[in-house]
Amino acid sequence: MKTPEAPNRRAVKIGGSLGGNGRLSMVARAVEQAAVTAELVVIPGGGVYADFIRGNGGGEKVAHVQAVLSMAQYGFELVSLIGGAVAVHDKTQTQQAWTGKKIPVFIPYPYILDAHEIPETWEATSDTISLHITRALGLANLVLVKSVDGVMGANGSLMDEVDAGAPVNTGVVDPLFFDGVEKGVTVFIVNGLHPERLKAALAGRGTVGTKVTRP
DSSP states (O other): OOOOOOTTEEEEEEOGGGOSTTHHHHHHHHHHHHTTTSEEEEEEOOHHHHHHHHTTOOOHHHHHHHHHHHHHHHHHHHHHHSTTEEEEOSHHHHHHHHHTTOEEEEOOTTGGGGOTTSOSSTTSOHHHHHHHHHHHTTOSEEEEEESSOSOBOTTSSBOSEEETTSOOOOSSSOTTHHHHOOTTOEEEEEETTSHHHHHHHHTTOOOSSEEEEOO
């Protein structure tokens, strides 16, 4: 029989746009505080490391491997910033970190290179990879921490909720992200530059942002 998921267990993908200018330290403190009452696994974005690869102009297959490596680099930076964090590479290590009251930071290299369902293209970035890791860990909740409030509608206003089966055009997540949101998985996009919103999202409370589901 499958063990039910802990109600306060969720994946948290920290976007690379939050790096620099003390912003990442602020996000790290929010994660530390939320981890007192919730079991979180942190998934890194690519940050400036991925931006460097995009500017290289190499082939997409090589760029895919390099992009995953860029997530690993950003991940180790997060390990150094988040108190009580440890680097993990698979589901077993993630569980061990939770048991030891640590905050696992999932380093996707080389694990994700065997996930052949993820296309080797820039249309599948760390957003889609974080969704894959969330599913692989058996989690039902993913918080995407961005430097924007969420998905904006055609009228320019924030969309509180988006149906992944009928997505809107957005530059907030990569083009393949909505396709990967399965029924039973809830994604919440929150602006990490607003600490109170971030803390609420990490605790599973309602706040300003966009919820993405597949009804």
